[in-house]
Amino acid sequence: MAEHSGFCSGVRRALDLAEKAVQGGKGPVYTWGPLVHNPRVVADLKEKGIEPLTDLKGVPPGILIIRAHGAPPEVFEEARQRGFTILDGTCPSVRRCQRIAAQLAQEGKEIVVVGKRGHPEVVGICGWSGNRAVVVENPAEGQERYFTKPVGVLAQTTQREENFRDVVAVLKDRVPDLEVFQTICGATRLRQEAAVALAREVDAMVVIGAKTSSNTMELVKLCRQTGVPVYHIESAAELCREWLRNKDRIGVIAGASTPDVTIEEVIKVMVDYQRSEGQNIEDMYASTLRTIQEGEIISGKVVRIDNDEVLVDIGYKSEGIIPFQELADKQISSPEEVVKVGDEINVYIMKVENSEGNPLLSKRRADHEQAWAKLAEAYETGQPIEGEVLQVVKGGLIIFVGLRAFLPASQVGLRYEPNLEKYVGQTLRVRVIELDRSRNKVIVSQKVVLEEELEAKRAALWQELAEGQVRKGTVTKLTDFGAFVDLGGIEGLVHISELSWARVKHPSEVLQEGEEIEVMVLGVDRERERVSLGLKQVLPDPWDGVGEKYPVGSIQEGIVTHIVGFGAFVQLEPGVEGLVHISQLANHRVAEASEVVQVGEKVRVKVLDVNEKDRRISLSIKEAAEEKAREEFTNYQEEADTASGITIGEVLGDLLEEKEAEEVGDTEAAEETGENEE
């Protein structure tokens, strides 16, 4: 049996989701397309009431499970609109491809997906690129493509590595600016490596998996390339006795969508055939059994520690010996630094018996083997692992994850990290992105872990965000039209008009990049993934109580902020502006406001009207000027009166008396001449 075979973590996850959805009993449960490419699994799910859909129209809403292959964004959107509850079973490795495709599209690059045209995973990835990605199945197709822009190339997760490499090689010759994303998933790689390794050791290979399963078909191709006969079956019923005849060793591997029960059935039928052919597999196996074998890892108990060796009881007829240099990878000065008497440890059998009949053991190699096994599992499942950064080397960091692994500088952070020294001694969570035991190569990435954490945070934040909330954020970018603010994974825009109650020419007048601020959520558009924010809404409103501050009839000072055809706007304080209508600019006819005032000029205005609700204030420069003239005249008169010793009342009183006397004189004269008779 191949070392890696059967259900991968992505498929298991999607199946678990389906099981839980049915158990939850909250209405009908559907899957978007068959959950896995395996007719038996799909039939089992149907029996449990889980229906695969390829069209949502006319279907009563229920729970819709997105399969591990993922789906284009339109499917999510339509499902939401039709009232379905979505359980997203997209495999994290596929999700990564979708994110890369979306990012490349956003950057305006051309996108190539190396994969099978029409495969649901490929359809989904293309969908996330806004259907801008082109699919290339093989190097020949790559030769036919022409590109005018920088290109990003990624692989369908179940691609054969060799095919991807060949397509990339072709593209490299044709595209000067090519960015390559290695997106073949860990489970696929391990199965492919295991298939080739096993095929090289056996007389025939049996590959179990659906004919529609992309990863199974790749396993078949790879096994065939080794030259052994390969039999591809979907179930035990297809096994043929003839295939096994006269063959000593048959290898078996199953694709990532093949259930355990099918694998077990195939093995059982094969064993039955062998038995009926007169060979007893169990007997054959038993005859090869030894108590211990070289290369085996077994556990034992430390029974004695000497300066140069450690004795371990492994249940063999004699105790095993670990030579000092086989205790640990790192430098040690005494065995006690690594083991103590009574410890249960794992040991690797280097030699079944030395010249004195003792097994020769190695703890160092056992640790090594276990570390490889742990890394292989982490690689397959995609589970992050922890490791301590040991040193900075050219191009990245060395991190200890049971073995020394390489963390490329480009995979350290979400953005380029110029200072790698600061990581030395730190424990990081990383994912194994490349594992090649034959070349002793382990490459890890912290970036993908951070990206996923960010993605999870983003998803949670999208759920939480609501209009009217006040949230903390960091200003990430200033543009002419506003400021982008990171709310913790999601960026929102504060439009320039929402930055301040006052008029703002450029966001840099109010904010700086990197500044931490509080903003109000003004709008959330989940479909277009847009968030509108407001800064002024969390600041005191200068229009509050403006009527009391600037009463009608009062004279105020302000600054002309801008001039329009019908007048000029005057700022009384930041955020509070009033209009001086053109008719209120001067006491003569004005054709254009600029004849009277200039932007930036300080002016005296009289408040004619205040409408707090509509945020309008009417002002008059003309009336303010008239009032000032009146005031000045009054002052002048008062000063003049004081200087002559005669008050204005007295002057007016004398003038009045003179006038009355004149009128009396005129009347008397008229009576004498009879002018008043009718």
Ligand code: SF4
């Ligand atoms: S084959 Fe790989 S990408 Fe596909 S579901 Fe399995 S783990 Fe995920």
